[in-house]
Amino acid sequence: MPELPFIQVLVENLVREVVGRTIISVRVPSPSIVKTFDPPISALTGRRIDQVTRQGKLIVFHLSDGLRLVLHLMRDGRLYMAPATQLRGRPSTPKPMALGLMLDDGRELRVNESGPKKRAAVYMVPIQLGDTVEPLAGLGPDPLSEAFTVEVLTDAVRAQPNQLKRAITLQRYVVGIGNAFADEILWEARLSPFAPAATLSSEETARLYTAIRTVFTEALQQHRTHFGSTLPTREPVTLLRVHRHGGEPCPRCQTRIETVFYAEKETYYCPHCQTKGKVYADRRLSRLLK
Numbered sequence: 001m002p003e004l005p006f007i008q009v010l011v012e013n014l015v016r017e018v019v020g021r022t023i024i025s026v027r028v029p030s031p032s033i034v035k036t037f038d039p040p041i042s043a044l045t046g047r048r049i050d051q052v053t054r055q056g057k058l059i060v061f062h063l064s065d066g067l068r069l070v071l072h073l074m075r076d077g078r079l080y081m082a083p084a085t086q087l088r089g090r091p092s093t094p095k096p097m098a099l100g101l102m103l104d105d106g107r108e109l110r111v112n113e114s115g116p117k118k119r120a121a122v123y124m125v126p127i128q129l130g131d132t133v134e135p136l137a138g139l140g141p142d143p144l145s146e147a148f149t150v151e152v153l154t155d156a157v158r159a160q161p162n163q164l165k166r167a168i169t170l171q172r173y174v175v176g177i178g179n180a181f182a183d184e185i186l187w188e189a190r191l192s193p194f195a196p197a198a199t200l201s202s203e204e205t206a207r208l209y210t211a212i213r214t215v216f217t218e219a220l221q222q223h224r225t226h227f228g229s230t231l232p233t234r235e236p237v238t239l240l241r242v243h244r245h246g247g248e249p250c251p252r253c254q255t256r257i258e259t260v261f262y263a264e265k266e267t268y269y270c271p272h273c274q275t276k277g278k279v280y281a282d283r284r285l286s287r288l289l290k
């Protein structure tokens with residue numbers, strides 16, 4: 001799943017590639033990617049791309065005459081620029097291609113989605129609707145913005161009956177913390193992903209806040225260095241310290257990183273740094289053993 005630093009670098013590099021270009025035609029090999037019907041996707045034709053921004057993990061293309069195209073890559077969606085040389089004559093449609101925007105410089109901006117589950121989504125959102133409609137409605141502030149304060153985080157965790165990891169990945173209070181970076185942040189803050197969010201002390205909440213800022217700021221710099229000016233397509237696991245590093249030594253204390261699988265999601269944590277030594281049952285494993 002592309003996470004916030006990945007999407008941020010993708011947007012920064014997309015700006016250089018597509019801002020100022022005009023969309024001259026649209027192809028939708030996978031029509032289910034389009035989640036809105038009014039205006040139709042064909043309304044993209046003839047519009048200039050004025051800006052590209054990020055809202056949480058959403059990518060927002062700001063088009064001429066007040067239209068926005070909002071893209072959620074979900075787990076397997078990726079963006080590619082097909083060079084003009086590939087597109088002479090009748091352009092082919094590679095299998096994973098879900099949406100293609102032909103640009104006036106001869107290149108095509110493509111949303112590809114491999115894998116069996118098609119979850120990537122695009123929405124046409126006229127500017128006059130503001131942020132009151134899906135998928136823009138109800139999103140909290142960006143963790144790297146000034147609007148995200150320790151008070152906002154305090155309200156978020158106090159209101160939550162959920163476990164801490166789930167609480168910080170709800171997009172309502174703070175947007176853009178996904179499964180992988182939640183693990184990175186909680187490890188940095190030395191907090192248990194399984195603790196009830198509402199029990200966090202103010203000292204722990206302050207530590208969590210600092211960890212959110214620090215982890216994203218550092219990861220963003222690392223992602224910029226890693227990807228340079230290219231459009232990111234693979235999340236670099238080497239830039240994560242605990243997520244997807246199960247069985248390896250904790251980078252801080254060398255204790256073995258443990259893994260819990262639940263509801264298609266994996267949680268990685270250090271028992272020594274985060275859970276007072278407690279190792280939680282891997283529910284996937286215990287289900288298999290029954």
Ligand SMILES: [Zn+2]
Binds near residue numbers: 251252254270271
């Ligand atoms: Zn540790």
